[in-house]
Amino acid sequence: MERIAILNLKGGIGKTTTAVSLATILATEHRKNVLLIDCDMQGNASKALGQYSPDSRGTHSIMQGQEDPENCTVRATCLDPEAKGIIDVIPANMYLMQANAQVLQDTEAEQLHILDRALERLEAMERWYIAYDVAIFDCALGLDMTVLNALIASDLIVAPVPFGGYEIDGLQQLQEQVDDLKSIKPDLQLKALFTMKQNNKTNREFEEWLHNGSGYNAFDAAITRSVMVQKAALEGLPLPVFSKNGKATKDYRKVAEELVQDLEEIGARKHRK
Numbered sequence: 001m002e003r004i005a006i007l008n009l010k011g012g013i014g015k016t017t018t019a020v021s022l023a024t025i026l027a028t029e030h031r032k033n034v035l036l037i038d039c040d041m042q043g044n045a046s047k048a049l050g051q052y053s054p055d056s057r058g059t060h061s062i063m064q065g066q067e068d069p070e071n072c073t074v075r076a077t078c079l080d081p082e083a084k085g086i087i088d089v090i091p092a093n094m095y096l097m098q099a100n101a102q103v104l105q106d107t108e109a110e111q112l113h114i115l116d117r118a119l120e121r122l123e124a125m126e127r128w129y130i131a132y133d134v135a136i137f138d139c140a141l142g143l144d145m146t147v148l149n150a151l152i153a154s155d156l157i158v159a160p161v162p163f164g165g166y167e168i169d170g171l172q173q174l175q176e177q178v179d180d181l182k183s184i185k186p187d188l189q190l191k192a193l194f195t196m197k198q199n200n201k202t203n204r205e206f207e208e209w210l211h212n213g214s215g216y217n218a219f220d221a222a223i224t225r226s227v228m229v230q231k232a233a234l235e236g237l238p239l240p241v242f243s244k245n246g247k248a249t250k251d252y253r254k255v256a257e258e259l260v261q262d263l264e265e266i267g268a269r270k271h272r273k
């Protein structure tokens with residue numbers, strides 16, 4: 001099971017849309033069994049996949065050591081029943097705030113490896129439980145204890161970034177955090193994804209800079225700005241379900257194709273070890 005964290009340190013950049021859209025496309029079009037771990041106490045990814053509850057077990061239960069992950073997973077209800085893959089969700093709610101505070105205070109525990117160990121236990125159960133192909137962490141904005149756990153548990157960080165100075169600053173700050181974490185997770189990679197792209201000269205220049213002048217690894221595909229993203233969120237549905245043939249959905253399909261190749265390379269590298 002390869003593991004991806006979706007994160008940038010600035011809001012309003014398409015983070016949850018990216019996490020849910022990629023999970024949906026991987027499950028429905030690439031036959032992947034996907035585990036989405038909601039690491040944001042707002043629970044927006046859980047809502048989009050039809051599995052939000054203010055009182056349910058979820059990511060906070062794992063962080064607090066109350067439950068194993070297999071007891072916290074629920075099946076996404078929004079996919080076509082004929083889809084060859086699945087999405088299981090470990091949901092999040094406001095109890096995650098309390099869990100973050102508890103983990104931060106517990107200095108004797110392995111604070112940064114809770115989610116990593118939980119997924120290792122889940123993988124060890126694959127013979128009689130579900131074999132997931134990929135885990136996707138939808139991360140909150142700040143580097144709280146759950147997000148740090150998600151980064152340590154991940155192989156790849158996908159960082160959505162639209163055009164804008166503050167957003168680029170967020171990407172730079174995230175790269176600095178990744179560099180710091182490499183003492184613990186030396187193979188951790190960061191890959192930028194241009195989101196909310198508009199058809200104008202400034203955006204085209206930014207895209208050129210991101211690919212050829214920034215020094216960051218970036219997806220070739222970019223996500224077009226679309227009102228369908230907001231409409232899908234209002235309906236509480238994944239973008240590829242709400243707008244199957246929309247431009248932004250087609251863009252996410254291209255990203256998913258690149259991501260599948262990345263995951264194969266990550267899997268091969270892990271196998272060689």
